[in-house]
Amino acid sequence: MLSQQVKVENLLESASKKVAPRSSDLYRVGPQFSQTNHHQQIYCHSTGMDVLPSLHARIDRGFEVGDEGTWIGYKRNYFTLVASFSLDGFEFQRFLQNRFYTYEKSKTSGEHKVDISYFAIRLVAKCSDDEVNISLVQHTPKRDKGPQFPPPIYPAVPGDLPDHGTVKVSSNKRNTTKLDNLNKIFYFDRGEYYRNTNLVKDDSILKSYPSDMVPRVARFERIQFTSSIRMRTTSANNRFFTLHVELLGIVEDEDSHIQPILLSSIESPPLVIRGRSPSNYHKDKTSGYRAMDDISSQHLQQMGPP
DNA sequence: TGCGACACATATCG
DNA sequence: ACGATATGTGTCGC
Numbered sequence: 001m002l003s004q005q006v007k008v009e010n011l012l013e014s015a016s017k018k019v020a021p022r023s024s025d026l027y028r029v030g031p032q033f034s035q036t037n038h039h040q041q042i043y044c045h046s047t048g049m050d051v052l053p054s055l056h057a058r059i060d061r062g063f064e065v066g067d068e069g070t071w072i073g074y075k076r077n078y079f080t081l082v083a084s085f086s087l088d089g090f091e092f093q094r095f096l097q098n099r100f101y102t103y104e105k106s107k108t109s110g111e112h113k114v115d116i117s118y119f120a121i122r123l124v125a126k127c128s129d130d131e132v133n134i135s136l137v138q139h140t141p142k143r144d145k146g147p148q149f150p151p152p153i154y155p156a157v158p159g160d161l162p163d164h165g166t167v168k169v170s171s172n173k174r175n176t177t178k179l180d181n182l183n184k185i186f187y188f189d190r191g192e193y194y195r196n197t198n199l200v201k202d203d204s205i206l207k208s209y210p211s212d213m214v215p216r217v218a219r220f221e222r223i224q225f226t227s228s229i230r231m232r233t234t235s236a237n238n239r240f241f242t243l244h245v246e247l248l249g250i251v252e253d254e255d256s257h258i259q260p261i262l263l264s265s266i267e268s269p270p271l272v273i274r275g276r277s278p279s280n281y282h283k284d285k286t287s288g289y290r291a292m293d294d295i296s297s298q299h300l301q302q303m304g305p306p
Numbered sequence: 307t308g309c310g311a312c313a314c315a316t317a318t319c320g
Numbered sequence: 321a322c323g324a325t326a327t328g329t330g331t332c333g334c
Contacts, residue, residue: 021327022317077328141326144311172326175320222327227309276308281329 027168030059031071033266045099055266057083057245060167083218083245084159116249117208121218128240135226159216188214240270
């Protein structure tokens with residue numbers, strides 16, 4: 001209708017203007033991640049068969065595609081990423097009834113068999129030149145008024161990635177009814193599971209997870225590259241960064257210290273991070289970096305019935 | 307030149 | 321409907 005038409009036109013106009021800080025338009029699907037790379041094999045405890053994991057991740061905020069198909073983020077702005085994993089042939093119930101092990105590279109001799117206490121998902125960034133790790137930081141909703149953390153490592157059970165719209169509506173919710181519903185999507189409640197199944201003795205991997213609310217999906221929100229990253233090698237040459245999502249097996253070493261083992265990973269294509277230089281702002285970004293049909297479909301979805 | 311701190315503005319949440 | 325909140329970005333000053 002008319003109001004729709006007006007909104008679409010406003011959006012098109014805004015493509016070359018400042019972006020409002022709470023605009024839901026800031027939620028955009030980012031670049032696709034690679035296929036899963038495998039670093040250490042996983043074995044099923046009961047059968048001894050090896051198990052193939054798959055990682056899934058999506059960027060939901062903070063990156064836009066530039067003129068040459070390069071993906072661009074802003075150093076000063078947040079990005080959001082969700083990640084989950086699955087084990088090939090292990091639907092959820094079967095996963096819950098098993099334990100898994102892998103092999104740890106020992107300092108002295110060869111490899112050592114180790115039990116996986118639980119799986120976990122980690123987000124790391126690298127500079128694509130060298131393989132040097134670049135630190136990421138996470139803010140609370142209070143931003144400057146609150147503390148900064150490294151992004152958490154999420155203990156996780158297998159799960160499906162929620163779609164983009166779900167991640168978008170999940171942001172900044174405090175309403176308990178809404179939170180309860182979102183928690184059902186993002187977490188598995190071990191306590192509830194034990195109550196419902198009347199389980200007394202549990203020899204599965206589930207028992208060794210560190211808490212009752214176990215993420216099905218690792219949700220990284222309010223993430224930024226550390227303020228000290230250098231984004232250019234020379235004044236003309238951008239550096240590229242990549243985001244990596246890692247599946248970890250958390251094991252206990254000889255001294256029963258907890259230790260992560262990298263099992264598999266996926267990575268983003270090269271990303272350009274624009275810094276604070278004024279040349280990166282006020283720019284006329286009209287060269288079609290927003291697809292027209294994308295805009296209209298998003299708004300039809302968002303506005304709903306009269 | 308780039309960074310920490312603070313400021314302003316504005317859509318969303320409850 | 322309206323106050324509080326979250327967050328892109330403008331700016332000052334080192």
